Amino acid sequence: MTLPFLVKTLAIRARSGLRCRGCLGLLDDASEAGLCGQCWGGLQPLPELRCPHCALEHDPEQPCPEPVAWAHGDALWDYHGGRPPLGPLLLPGIKSGEGGWRKALIRRVVEAPLPGFCCSVDLVTSAPATGLRRLLGGFDLAEELARTLARRMDRPWQPLLRKAWGSGRQGARNETERRRLPRKAITLASLLDSQPVVLLVDDVWTTGTTLLRCAQALKAGGAREVRVLSLFRAL
Numbered sequence: 431m432t433l434p435f436l437v438k439t440l441a442i443r444a445r446s447g448l449r450c451r452g453c454l455g456l457l458d459d460a461s462e463a464g465l466c467g468q469c470w471g472g473l474q475p476l477p478e479l480r481c482p483h484c485a486l487e488h489d490p491e492q493p494c495p496e497p498v499a500w501a502h503g504d505a506l507w508d509y510h511g512g513r514p515p516l517g518p519l520l521l522p523g524i525k526s527g528e529g530g531w532r533k534a535l536i537r538r539v540v541e542a543p544l545p546g547f548c549c550s551v552d553l554v555t556s557a558p559a560t561g562l563r564r565l566l567g568g569f570d571l572a573e574e575l576a577r578t579l580a581r582r583m584d585r586p587w588q589p590l591l592r593k594a595w596g597s598g599r600q601g602a603r604n605e606t607e608r609r610r611l612p613r614k615a616i617t618l619a620s621l622l623d624s625q626p627v628v629l630l631v632d633d634v635w636t637t638g639t640t641l642l643r644c645a646q647a648l649k650a651g652g653a654r655e656v657r658v659l660s661l662f663r664a665l
């Protein structure tokens with residue numbers, strides 16, 4: 431390798447090191463974990479006039495377009511907020527081990543305003559990972575979010591739900607397949623004795639079928655009321 435070539439290569443590397451991994455623009459003072467401030471600004475709240483159950487914008491006189499089994503349902507941010515959309519960039523990255531993004535996101539969860547219905551729950555649980563992921567010890571973002579929120583609200587976190595072997599990852603399915611998730615795919619680890627109000631936490635709420643099965647299992651197992659908080663809502 432000649433010296434001018436080496437110098438040029440190093441200069442390109444140095445320059446590219448200052449580029450945002452989201453928009454490829456220059457990193458600014460507000461950047462964190464390789465994403466610029468504008469990209470982090472993609473954590474955008476949902477429309478103000480959303481339904482208090484399904485978190486979508488629809489005619490309040492009409493029933494929710496998606497089945498819900500909870501008293502309150504909301505999400506902190508719009509999955510497709512920002513340019514480029516931040517949710518589809520962050521979540522696959524975090525799940526494949528991007529620790530810097532994970533920390534930066536959790537820090538924002540700690541600081542984000544929460545819906546009032548979160549404060550008066552008895553305990554917090556999370557939508558379960560598949561048996562295979564648990565066995566392999568993979569990182570479970572929904573669980574970390576639920577634990578973070580539980581600490582913030584000073585309520586216990588309990589792993590109440592189990593996902594059956596072979597029920598697969600919802601993220602790997604198309605929309606029709608997701609809606610077909612059978613009831614028995616999600617079960618309760620143990621019966622609830624004190625009829626608690628449960629906050630059910632997930633990372634991304636798309637069709638809501640996983641959340642529906644979780645809420646049905648919690649209620650069948652004795653929960654007095656289920657409330658849902660997701661990090662992102664995919665509209």
Ligand SMILES: [Zn+2]
Pocket residue numbers: 450451452453454455465466467468469
């Ligand atoms: Zn950027």
Ligand SMILES: [Zn+2]
Pocket residue numbers: 481482483484485486488493494495
């Ligand atoms: Zn609705």
